[in-house]
Amino acid sequence: MKTIFLAESERHVRDALRLLLEQQTELTITGEARSAESLLAQVCQHPPDLILLDWNLPGLHPQRLIPTLRECCPSAQLIALSVKPEDETGAKAYGVDGFVSKQLQAEELLACLQTICLKSQP
Numbered sequence: 008m009k010t011i012f013l014a015e016s017e018r019h020v021r022d023a024l025r026l027l028l029e030q031q032t033e034l035t036i037t038g039e040a041r042s043a044e045s046l047l048a049q050v051c052q053h054p055p056d057l058i059l060l061d062w063n064l065p066g067l068h069p070q071r072l073i074p075t076l077r078e079c080c081p082s083a084q085l086i087a088l089s090v091k092p093e094d095e096t097g098a099k100a101y102g103v104d105g106f107v108s109k110q111l112q113a114e115e116l117l118a119c120l121q122t123i124c125l126k127s128q129p
Contacts, residue, residue, distance in 0.1 A: 008033055008034070010035050011028060011055055011057045011058075012037055012040070012049070012050055013025060013028075013036060013038070013059050014046040014058060014060045015059065015064070016042070016065055017061070027113050037055050038050070041064075041065075042065050044066045046060075046064065055080070056083060056084065057083060058076065058080070058084070058085050058086065059086050059088055059107075060085055060087050060103070061088050061089075062088060062089035062091075062097075063089065077102065084104040084123065085102070085103045085104050085105075086107055087106045088106075088108075089106070094106070107119045
């Protein structure tokens with residue numbers, strides 16, 4: 008079972024992700040944050056397997072946030088979420104493991120997450 012952490016600034020998006028992911032028996036949500044500070048405070052103490060990261064999460068620019076997450080959660084997969092497809096290039100340049108559009112339907116989102124998770128398995 009994979010543990011997952013939701014870092015999303017918009018409550019309605021966070022709620023929708025939680026509802027969707029709670030239905031997946033192979034995933035356990037370990038926490039939620041709406042800011043970079045809250046995210047770091049929680050995941051550095053209890054690193055999850057996967058972090059769904061709002062690309063526009065307030066509090067810390069991704070250029071600084073991604074390396075900090077890599078330092079405190081070296082084995083966690085980082086999946087960037089954004090409504091803007093053009094953010095994918097920057098997200099991958101900063102070192103995320105995957106990028107998912109917030110505009111995807113639920114089934115497409117789950118398929119993307121599964122593909123990204125499978126790529127990281129030995």
